Amino acid sequence: MKLSSLIKKGGLNELMTVTPATDATLESGTVAPVAGVMVTSELDTRLKTVLAKSCTGLPITVAQVRQALSTEDIEDWQNGDISDENLLAFAPALVERKLMEQGVVPSHYTEQATCKQCGPVWLWFTGKVLGCPWCWNQAKGKPIPCPPSRSI
Numbered sequence: 001m002k003l004s005s006l007i008k009k010g011g012l013n014e015l016m017t018v019t020p021a022t023d024a025t026l027e028s029g030t031v032a033p034v035a036g037v038m039v040t041s042e043l044d045t046r047l048k049t050v051l052a053k054s055c056t057g058l059p060i061t062v063a064q065v066r067q068a069l070s071t072e073d074i075e076d077w078q079n080g081d082i083s084d085e086n087l088l089a090f091a092p093a094l095v096e097r098k099l100m101e102q103g104v105v106p107s108h109y110t111e112q113a114t115c116k117q118c119g120p121v122w123l124w125f126t127g128k129v130l131g132c133p134w135c136w137n138q139a140k141g142k143p144i145p146c147p148p149s150r151s152i
Contacts, residue, residue, distance in 0.1 A: 043078060050084045054091035060098075065091045100133060103143030112147040120146045 051062045068090075069077075076082040096106050109122040115132040122145060123132060134144045 047074075047077065047087075050087045051091065054088045058091055058095050060091055060095050065094060068094055097136075101137060101140070101142050103137070103145050105145050118144050120149070122147055 047066070048062055051065045055062055055065060073082060077087065100106065105122045108124050111123055111126040113121055113123040113126055113132070114128045115121050115134065116128070116130045118132060118134045118138050121132055121134045123129070136142075137144050
C-alpha cells in the first residue's frame with residue numbers, strides 16, 4: 001500500500017515488516033534507480049537527508065526506511081504529494097510496527113479495548129472495534145498482548 005494512501009486514510013498501521021535495503025549508497029552526480037524510480041543525485045541526497053532526520057534516535061537505518069518506501073511513495077514525494085513531514089513520521093511508525101510484530105505494546109496504547117477479531121487488546125482508546133492494528137499480528141501468527149481480565 002502506498003504511503004500517500006495511508007496518510008489520506010489517517011493511519012500508518014498498515015505498514016509491512018522492515019527489511020534491509022540492498023543498495024544504500026549512490027555516487028555523486030549519477031542517476032540511479034531507487035525502488036524502481038529514477039532519482040537524480042540531488043533528489044536522492046535530499047531524500048537521504050529527510051530520512052536520516054526521521055531515523056534520529058531510532059533503532060532503524062536510512063536504508064531500511066528507504067527500502068520500505070514503495071515506487072509510488074518515492075514518485076509522490078518527488079511530486080510533492082508526500083511532504084517531508086510525512087516522511088519524518090514514517091520511520092517512527094515503521095519502528096512501532098516492527099515492535100508490535102514482536103508483541104510490544106506502544107507506550108501510547110494505554111486503554112483496554114475489545115476487537116472483534118483479536119478479543120481484548122491494548123489501544124489508544126477504549127471501546128469495541130471491528131478491527132485493530134493487532135489484527136496484522138493475528139493474521140501472521142504473531143503475539144498479541146492482552147490486557148488483564150476484568151472481574152465483574
